[in-house]
Amino acid sequence: MRALKYFFAEAGASLWHGRRAAALAILTVTVGLFLLGFFLLVNANVDRLVAQWAQAAEMSVYLTDDASAEQRAAVEATLAASPLVRSFEYVSKVDALARFQHDFKDLAGLTNELGENPLPAAFEVRLRSSAGDQAGIDALAASLSKAPGVADVRYDRQWLNRLLLAVALLRGVSLVIITIVGIAAALTVANVVRLAAYARLDEIEIMHLVGSPAAFIRGPFVVEGVLQGGIGALGALLLLWAGYAVATARYGTMLADAIGLDGLAFFSPMMMLLLVVGGMAVGCVGGLVAARGVR
Amino acid sequence: MIEAYHLSKVYSRGVYALRDLSLTVEKGEFVFLTGPSGAGKSTFLRLMLRQELPSEGQLMVSGRNLSDLRPREVQSYRRSVGFVFQDFKLIPRKTVFENVAFVPRVLGAPEASQRRKAFQVLKWVGLQHRMTALPLDLSGGEQQRIAIARALVNDPMLVLADEPTGNLDPDLSLEIMNLFREINARGTTVVVATHDRELIRQVGRRALTLDQGQIVETS
Numbered sequence: 001m002r003a004l005k006y007f008f009a010e011a012g013a014s015l016w017h018g019r020r021a022a023a024l025a026i027l028t029v030t031v032g033l034f035l036l037g038f039f040l041l042v043n044a045n046v047d048r049l050v051a052q053w054a055q056a057a058e059m060s061v062y063l064t065d066d067a068s069a070e071q072r073a074a075v076e077a078t079l080a081a082s083p084l085v086r087s088f089e090y091v092s093k094v095d096a097l098a099r100f101q102h103d104f105k106d107l108a109g110l111t112n113e114l115g116e117n118p119l120p121a122a123f124e125v126r127l128r129s130s131a132g133d134q135a136g137i138d139a140l141a142a143s144l145s146k147a148p149g150v151a152d153v154r155y156d157r158q159w160l161n162r163l164l165l166a167v168a169l170l171r172g173v174s175l176v177i178i179t180i181v182g183i184a185a186a187l188t189v190a191n192v193v194r195l196a197a198y199a200r201l202d203e204i205e206i207m208h209l210v211g212s213p214a215a216f217i218r219g220p221f222v223v224e225g226v227l228q229g230g231i232g233a234l235g236a237l238l239l240l241w242a243g244y245a246v247a248t249a250r251y252g253t254m255l256a257d258a259i260g261l262d263g264l265a266f267f268s269p270m271m272m273l274l275l276v277v278g279g280m281a282v283g284c285v286g287g288l289v290a291a292r293g294v295r
Numbered sequence: 296m297i298e299a300y301h302l303s304k305v306y307s308r309g310v311y312a313l314r315d316l317s318l319t320v321e322k323g324e325f326v327f328l329t330g331p332s333g334a335g336k337s338t339f340l341r342l343m344l345r346q347e348l349p350s351e352g353q354l355m356v357s358g359r360n361l362s363d364l365r366p367r368e369v370q371s372y373r374r375s376v377g378f379v380f381q382d383f384k385l386i387p388r389k390t391v392f393e394n395v396a397f398v399p400r401v402l403g404a405p406e407a408s409q410r411r412k413a414f415q416v417l418k419w420v421g422l423q424h425r426m427t428a429l430p431l432d433l434s435g436g437e438q439q440r441i442a443i444a445r446a447l448v449n450d451p452m453l454v455l456a457d458e459p460t461g462n463l464d465p466d467l468s469l470e471i472m473n474l475f476r477e478i479n480a481r482g483t484t485v486v487v488a489t490h491d492r493e494l495i496r497q498v499g500r501r502a503l504t505l506d507q508g509q510i511v512e513t514s
Contacts, residue, residue, distance in 0.1 A: 002406075206397065206398075206401075209344060211373030213370060213402075
């Protein structure tokens, strides 16, 4: 306990003494953790969006205009028999036109100018959202597309999968960026703490000569790194929260209308704690690197 | 208490700082190491502080071979040794009191004990009234007394001093030497390196004269 008190007192005094250099290190940690937090927030919200869209994943089976009642019944029977299909609904050409005119009022006149209904009749299919039946869904789509009377099969989950792939790619890239920024932050902390150590070489020499334990000599430098990391992480959280508040206020409604995302989510208290602990860990690594050099 | 057997210290390019040096210092003794610059006085004290290791021979303190000490044992050994340097080695950012209390503090002593010990030794060297001053606000003699107080704060069994009066005038030098005599009178072994032969004469203790790393005279 005495040792900890000593470490914090010395680290605090050293931070204050070298506050300009320390501010640089703290800023680096803040930038690093802000990027990390930003990617995590985007990731969490994209995950929510993808989950929302996955729930609503649909397959559209468009019929040809000359599809017979038997052909339509055959498609219906195929859908009814498939265990992958949760529900389906037949939308006739007339219903499709009415829906189009309702949803796109500005374009409603266009269909009248054409003189005929360009929209095909279709089955709108809602699929079960379990992940393991991808191959089965592909087979169902392939089989339906070959069925007589079927013009086309559009399967929403295909682009959803592409989106998931893009998200995974984004996650990978962000992981690389975060790792680089994390290492840069740790090295900056290490250099700043090392500068602080140089400024106290006289003290360190005396500590060695009087037989001070190594922990007492190096401990303050490690704690100094931890403090820099912790303060940097708190700064990053503050910036993220401010950004989140602005984004929610300005773009929340727009996002809900455009992509159906029901409000943006911020970090849970546990996640915030982890971010601060992460910042302290980065600072601790920097402090340890610097402290190892203290002879 | 101190036994050196055929002690040599060779630096790069084969320069001998100490050459086949053997000596004994009894417990509670006050010994001067003297000789011209480069004679090996400071090298011997560095070996005594275990800042360096001998190239050859053995250096024993209280029956322990300093070359055999592991890092933790070095720390433990140094806690039993007080040191005083010519340039005082005080921390300019810390007050007189903080400089002295620094030693028990970095050894993990309780705060009350740090304060008590620091005050006691400052009183002993007669500078309790300058506790809040910074070292650079003090005279050379006062600074050296602070350094001596710091050396004593941990009740060492041995005090080593390297040219402790090198920066002081003769009157102050004798004053500092009187402090060392008092330390020795309390039973602490004292080894002082100095080239000031007049001071040695005035103090009147055993003096080992070194030249080119060897003892050339004992008086």
